[in-house]
Amino acid sequence: MQIKEKKEAWGMRFYRLEEADKRYLAEAIFVTKKPRSRVILDVIKQLEKRIKEQRINHPAYINYLGIEQVGGDYCLLREDDQLLTPLMVYLQQEQPPLERIVDWVLTIGEIAREAEEQKLNWPGFNLRTLWVDKSGMIRLADPGVTGLIEQYRGESTGFLPEELFLPVEIFQKRKWDERGRIYSLGIIFYYLLTGKPPFTDGEKADLIDEIMHSRPVEPAYLNHKISPALNKFIIGLIAREREERPQSWNDFLKKLKKLKDKELLKASKEEEEKFAAKAGKVIKASRRKKGLRSFLRKRWKVLASSLLAVVLIVLLTLMGGTPSEVTEDTTPLQVVELFYRAIDQKDVVLLGDTTILDLKRLERMVTETHVIEKMQSAYSPDKDAAESLFGIKELKITLLEDKPQPIFQAEYIFYLNAPEEKQEMKMTDIIKLGNVEGCWRIVELKGSIEKLIQGKIEELTD
16 A cells, blocks of 8 residues: 555544555554553454454444554554544534534434444443544544553543543443443533533542532533423433433434424523523532532541541540530520530530430531541641631521420521632521430431431532
8 A cells, every 4th residue: 555645633643545546544553652562462453353343334433444554553444535533623623503413413322223233342432432524424433442542642632531421330340331331422412512521520539429429510501502301311311320311222312313303402592591591500509519529528538547536536535524514404495505516616525415316427527527627727837727617607596396395496507618619508407305314405306407417518509
């Protein structure tokens, strides 16, 4: 074969070739990094096996003929010398309309269905597997081939992190299946329509935590042209629970084609206005929740090294014989006041004295935060400037029902000094007291406090 042109672009290298009347494109495998000979041979062997085993007939699928050495490079060889554009590069230059994006996604789904019928065990999709031809049509490369060679390519096209496209079950060490691959395409669909990934934390551990525990902003709040029906479909694709996603590519294609055929892709003017009116509030609430989760993760990381200190402090406190502040003379109102003071001052002993309930995450949070604040205070150059991580202010207690079991309503502001911004949440609790061994103690708690007890602080922003 004769080399007609050599071109370097997007961290990759290409050769246009000609033999007789046929034209080919060779795509160099090892570009920015060349491994040892043994690794090269192993990669080539795996690529040849994948290319040989699968032949998909869909016109949008990139079928490689094999591997050839061209200009000193090992290259993936394909027929047709058209130089395709990586999707991420194309998106930096063009904003495809909604209808084209839907057609792209349908095309990928059709190829995926054919791969499933051939029982090809593909991993999930990501943006590196997608290209655009000169007519603006999407082209898909085998994700397995892309996965084998991407570490040897450049990073100049700003691809999103691989973890973003992985469903929860992959982080739980389960194998890829049809529903997992549908999830990965759902992430791509969301990104194409909104210009933003559904999960955005920068650090890998934080991103994985966000994927496993957070709900993304619904795409229609980022792109108001998306219809409610399409919005619901996309949210279903990237649901954490596998059972909530389409169960097969046939199901996926049937539902999306139905939306297209019935012209249910675009929002009406009234629907656009409705999404636009709520968008600011929804996005702000999502950021608040993200900040709270980040706070909980990052603040509590220090506990790994502080666990022994927690145990020692609690044991010393208990062994010190500090008399209980709740006595036979303590009134029900005073018990309620002491309960909230214990939370605000991070006093786990006092917290335990005021109630017979299992406070679960709340008790742990109070104990752990007490240690963190003590450590911060000890190591801070300005001991007076040490800031409380959370607390209670503007407490108002109202008696709702007197004896035999007094019931109170507590209204207050729970504040949290999260990393990105301070959070303040108005909370209302209903507290019932009972006489336990001669002393009044809290026997029932309802309302906002239940979220703290369950460790669901982020839900308080709803």
